[in-house]
Amino acid sequence: MFILLQLSFLEFRILENFKISKSILNTANFLTYKVNMYTFLLSKIEVGSHLYVNLTENLHFHGETVFVSFLVVTAVSLFLLAGTNDLQKIPGNLQNLVEVVFELVKSIAFTQLGPSYYAQFLPFTATIFLFVLGSNWAGALIPWKLLELSEGELSAPTNDVNTTAMLALLTSFAYFFAGFKIKGIGYFARYIKPAVFFLPINIVEDFAKPLSLNFRLFGNVVADELTVAVICSLVPFIVPVPIMMLGLFASSIQALIFSTLAANYIAEVIE
Amino acid sequence: MVDSIVSAASVVAAAIAVGFAGLGPGIGQGNAAGQAVEGIARQPEAEGKIRGTLLLSLAFMESLTIYGLVVALSLLFANPFTGG
16 A cells, blocks of 8 residues: 555656647647637636646646545555454455455456466555546546636546556566566566567567556647537537446546556566 | 637547547448347347447447547637647
């Protein structure tokens, strides 16, 4: 669970230079004064405007993202702590639920990493799974729209490209670390397999992996929320509900995929 | 003037991006789902395994569409060419 806490600390604008999150800010402007004719539909939907909390001169937080991710971290940690607090031979309701969750995350790590390595990397993949699932569902299930913010709006933390980028970078660090820990310096032999001229491809792959992880999660969450927002602005009654259900399902699948891929990347370097 | 041309081109490009990004994965997902149904019909007891694998691979194909969507969204909402 400590990784979870670190995650939200690390999340503050390390990726200040990410073009999307910065320039995505002028959504509303773009839609209102550049294509003035077509504002009637989309003008209420904000993509990527954030509540900036300035800590120092150069250090800004995305207030709503950090707040919701702290909330998710606390909720997940409390749930797990309460479930494992006093363990019984015959589990009660909460312990049963936690055991089901554990079986799920264990099977994710186990199918990818195999019996001899899965225990080492189970905490990491489980953390990723629970955090992504928790934040996706926190954005979809809690009626954040009731709370008005001066800028931006409360939603899933994974709606912010910085969160997903941090998760993806953590995944890359994890598999570098796994490679070094288990293979030592022989880890670099991976780059010239199966032949020496594969070196550039293998190096590009190291950058492509976190990038695709990042945009897969970010794009899916944003696509879900945009779809719901657009349909809500068209028909704000009953009709969006099945779409929301689909979004819930899709976001749980995304959590599964993110952690499966993280485990798979680790398995790739240590095999 | 240049800005409005860039805006118009961006909107068209976003539409093309998301349209073509939907094309390939659509075909792929259709194929995958069809094969999965065939597999289940031939071997109904393997349904659980097939469904799990199918969902996972469908989500991978879906993510290709999502890449196109991200490009389209960044063209619409965070256009790097309009200088805003």
